[in-house]
Every structure is written in C-alpha cells, then in structure tokens.
Amino acid sequence: MVRFELSEPKSLSEACSLLAEYREKAKIIAGGQGLLPLLNHRQIAPNYLVNIKGLPDLEYIVSDGNGHVRIGALTTHRAIEFSPLIKKRYPLLAKMEQVLGCVQTRNWGTIVGNLCAASPTSDPAPVLIALEAIVRVKSVRGERQIPLNEFFTDYLKTALDPDEIVVEIQIPQLPPHTGAAYHKECIRATDSPIASVAVSVTLVEGLGTVGAARIALQAVGPTPLRAREAEEMLIGKKVQHILVDEVAEVAAKKACPISDVYGSAEYKREMVKVAARGALIQAIKRAHVA
Amino acid sequence: MLMLRVNGEDYNVFTEPWKTLVRVLRDDLGLTGVKEGCNTGSCGACTVLIDGKAVKSCLVLASQTKGKEILTIEGLGKNGLHPLQQAFVERFAIQCGFCTPGMILAAKGLLDENPNPTMEDVKLGLSGNLCRCTGYVKIVEAVLVAAEMIRKGA
Numbered sequence: 001m002v003r004f005e006l007s008e009p010k011s012l013s014e015a016c017s018l019l020a021e022y023r024e025k026a027k028i029i030a031g032g033q034g035l036l037p038l039l040n041h042r043q044i045a046p047n048y049l050v051n052i053k054g055l056p057d058l059e060y061i062v063s064d065g066n067g068h069v070r071i072g073a074l075t076t077h078r079a080i081e082f083s084p085l086i087k088k089r090y091p092l093l094a095k096m097e098q099v100l101g102c103v104q105t106r107n108w109g110t111i112v113g114n115l116c117a118a119s120p121t122s123d124p125a126p127v128l129i130a131l132e133a134i135v136r137v138k139s140v141r142g143e144r145q146i147p148l149n150e151f152f153t154d155y156l157k158t159a160l161d162p163d164e165i166v167v168e169i170q171i172p173q174l175p176p177h178t179g180a181a182y183h184k185e186c187i188r189a190t191d192s193p194i195a196s197v198a199v200s201v202t203l204v205e206g207l208g209t210v211g212a213a214r215i216a217l218q219a220v221g222p223t224p225l226r227a228r229e230a231e232e233m234l235i236g237k238k239v240q241h242i243l244v245d246e247v248a249e250v251a252a253k254k255a256c257p258i259s260d261v262y263g264s265a266e267y268k269r270e271m272v273k274v275a276a277r278g279a280l281i282q283a284i285k286r287a288h289v290a
Numbered sequence: 291m292l293m294l295r296v297n298g299e300d301y302n303v304f305t306e307p308w309k310t311l312v313r314v315l316r317d318d319l320g321l322t323g324v325k326e327g328c329n330t331g332s333c334g335a336c337t338v339l340i341d342g343k344a345v346k347s348c349l350v351l352a353s354q355t356k357g358k359e360i361l362t363i364e365g366l367g368k369n370g371l372h373p374l375q376q377a378f379v380e381r382f383a384i385q386c387g388f389c390t391p392g393m394i395l396a397a398k399g400l401l402d403e404n405p406n407p408t409m410e411d412v413k414l415g416l417s418g419n420l421c422r423c424t425g426y427v428k429i430v431e432a433v434l435v436a437a438e439m440i441r442k443g444a
Binding site: 001002003004005006008029032033036037039040041049051053054078098101102103104105107108188189190 | 306307308309310313329330331334337340343344345346348349350351353354396399400414415417418419
C-alpha cells in the first residue's frame with residue numbers, strides 16, 4: 001500500500017484550496033473503488049489524498065426547473081439504481097447500474113468517481129454520452145461545464161486540470177420520442193465489458209424518421225468512441241429503411257480494440273457489431289413508446 | 291486516532307491514514323474472519339457490512355468509516371448461529387471456508403434489502419463474491435433456504 005497524507009476538508013471550497021496547493025501530487029477520494037485497487041498495488045503514488053466522502057450537500061438526485069436532472073458528486077451507484085426519479089426519467093441509467101460491478105462496489109462507489117477514473121471499460125461513460133450529459137466542475141479559479149463527449153481525453157485521462165473537482169452531472173431533458181439502450185457483451189453479468197455500445201435515437205415525423213442519433217462505443221479504445229459515420233447513416237432515414245447490420249458494421253469500424261485477457265482485437269470488433277446491433281434495435285423500439 | 295464501531299462495540303485504534311478497513315479489522319482488532327483475498331476488490335472475501343450495506347473492506351480506507359456501524363462475521367451468531375450460518379452448514383455450502391464469511395455477509399446484505407429473493411436475485415447479489423471450491427450451487431441454495439427460515443421467523 002502506498003503511504004500518503006490524508007486531508008479531510010470540511011467544505012468544498014476547502015477541498016478546492018487543497019487541490020490548488022497540491023495539484024498533481026494529490027488525488028481526490030470519494031468511494032475510492034477505482035483508486036484503492038491502484039493504491040493497494042502501488043500502481044499510482046500520490047503524496048496526498050483529499051477525502052471528500054464526508055462533504056455535505058453533494059449527495060443528491062434532483063430535477064431542476066429546466067427539466068434537467070442533476071446528480072451530485074457523492075451519489076452512489078446504488079442510489080441511482082434505486083432512484084424513482086432516475087427510473088422515471090432515464091430508466092437506462094438505472095438498468096446500467098444494475099449490471100455495473102457488484103453490489104459492494106455500487107454501495108460505496110460514486111458514479112462521478114467512476115467517470116473521473118476514466119477507465120475504458122466504464123459503463124456510465126458511454127450511457128451518459130448517449131444521453132448528452134455534462135459535468136459541472138469547480139476549482140479556486142471558478143466553475144465550468146464539460147460535456148461528457150469531451151471529458152475523456154486519453155487512456156485513464158480526463159479533461160480536468162489538477163486543481164479541479166467534478167461536483168455534479170447534469171442530464172438534459174430528452175426530446176420526445178427518444179429511446180436509449182446499452183448493450184454490454186461480457187462473460188458474467190456484472191463484469192467489465194468485452195465491448196459495449198450505448199445508443200440514443202430520437203424519432204420525428206410521426207415516429208417514422210430518425211431525427212437524431214448518438215452511438216457511443218466502449219472498451220474498444222482508450223476512451224469512449226462516438227461512431228459518427230454510423231450516426232449519420234441514421235439521421236433523416238425512415239425507420240423501415242434502416243439496415244441495422246450495415247449501421248452496426250460501420251459503427252464497428254470506429255473501434256480500435258487491443259487484444260487482452262477479455263479477447264482478441266478481432267473478437268472484440270465482432271462483439272461491437274453484436275452490441276451495436278442489439279442496442280440500436282432496442283433504442284428504436286423504446287423511442288416508439290417514449 | 292480512529293474511533294470505530296464494530297459488531298456493536300466501540301474501539302479506539304491508533305493507525306495510519308493509508309490503512310484499509312480490512313487491515314485495521316484484522317491487524318488492529320484481531321477480527322480475522324474478514325479475509326484479504328486479492329486486494330483489488332475482485333474476490334469479495336473481504337466483504338463486511340457498513341451501516342447494513344455490503345462493502346469490500348479492502349477498498350475502503352478505515353478512516354472513512356468513522357461513525358459508521360461495521361458488521362463482520364464475528365458479529366453474527368453471538369446467540370446461536372444466524373439462519374444464514376445454519377443454512378450454509380446444513381446445505382454443505384462450505385468447503386475450505388475462505389470465501390464463507392464474505393459470502394454470508396453479502397447474503398445478509400441481500401436478504402436485509404430483499405427478504406424474498408429469486409435465484410437470479412441471489413446470483414446477482416452474490417456476483418461480487420468468488421468461491422473456488424463449491425461451484426456456487428450449494429451457496430445459492432443455502433441463501434434461499436436461509437431466506438425462508440428468516441421469513442418464517444427464525
């Protein structure tokens with residue numbers, strides 16, 4: 001285990017001051033479900049850990065006046081899994097949480113922590129990208145918003161500066177007749193994905209035509225990958241003219257998997273097609289009843 | 291110095307900030323029922339209950355558990371075996387026993403939240419706990435049997 005100094009700020013602004021002082025020498029710890037395995041096995045060695053788990057007013061799931069849903073930084077996976085508001089507004093998020101990790105991880109770990117760890121196999125990342133979510137970020141220098149689409153910059157790296165902390169996820173209201181799905185190919189139900197795909201589809205013109213589409217591939221590159229060419233194949237297309245296999249094929253071309261213990265690169269590319277196909281069909285079906 | 295509440299008792303522990311809960315429970319409190327199987331949160335042998343919820347104690351800093359109620363396997367069965375312990379014994383859900391404390395606590399966390407689980411619920415609820423010996427069939431059976439015993443007032 002790495003030895004570090006543990007700071008226990010009493011407020012968010014105190015935490016920001018500490019981060020401004022320590023910068024790259026510090027890591028923020030909330031649930032620590034991503035951080036502790038790395039510390040236990042000495043894969044990272046921060047001098048300081050800034051413990052935010054006890055900070056007040058950061059654990060919430062609320063709907064604001066604009067119809068956005070806001071999730072506080074200390075909200076656990078389990079809270080999202082069981083939240084009536086999430087089940088009503090974004091049931092896909094609750095479904096995704098049901099197959100994330102295991103109960104123990106979900107009880108203690110936070111969804112924001114998962115995003116900040118920027119693992120290429122993170123389940124929330126592609127789902128929140130498909131839902132066009134953003135994160136609100138604070139530092140002593142002020143506040144800014146980062147769309148999740150731009151949040152993941154490289155393997156295990158985010159767009160955050162060393163003195164910044166994510167305080168909230170904001171998910172915008174979905175347009176009417178929007179359906180979303182997340183298909184995860186894995187060996188056991190709650191494993192890391194071999195490949196996974198999140199799709200969001202909005203139907204217009206009496207549910208006959210695709211007005212908008214987002215396809216996010218996960219576990220097949222250093223970051224989540226938007227399959228934009230595949231999205232463009234869908235936009236403006238009449239639903240009955242969509243060739244799902246072709247769209248899935250084009251989406252899979254975007255993948256750049258590595259061969260590892262989860263499978264060969266060729267196998268993962270095939271699994272992307274399977275997941276993309278399944279998620280696309282399910283998203284369209286859900287859009288019809290949304 | 292850390293004040294912890296474990297199995298209903300308060301303890302004052304002098305320990306370093308980088309100590310995980312599993313190390314403090316085992317080394318400082320002598321509660322060796324909680325096992326350190328992998329230290330990556332993959333095996334679940336270190337599972338304890340924190341405020342009634344199953345958590346992997348190798349992935350928790352001890353200092354983050356101030357003011358929380360921790361339950362280890364030693365906290366169960368103080369006045370006779372808990373139905374889960376009874377069912378595990380009767381159904382041969384124990385071979386080497388290494389995974390057993392974590393399994394039973396994960397199962398208790400499950401049954402406290404869902405007293406009438408289906409087999410699928412049990413499998414999903416225990417998906418964080420590995421067993422190299424039994425093949426899981428007897429474990430799932432034992433949890434379902436214990437659930438019935440508890441529902442009947444055991």
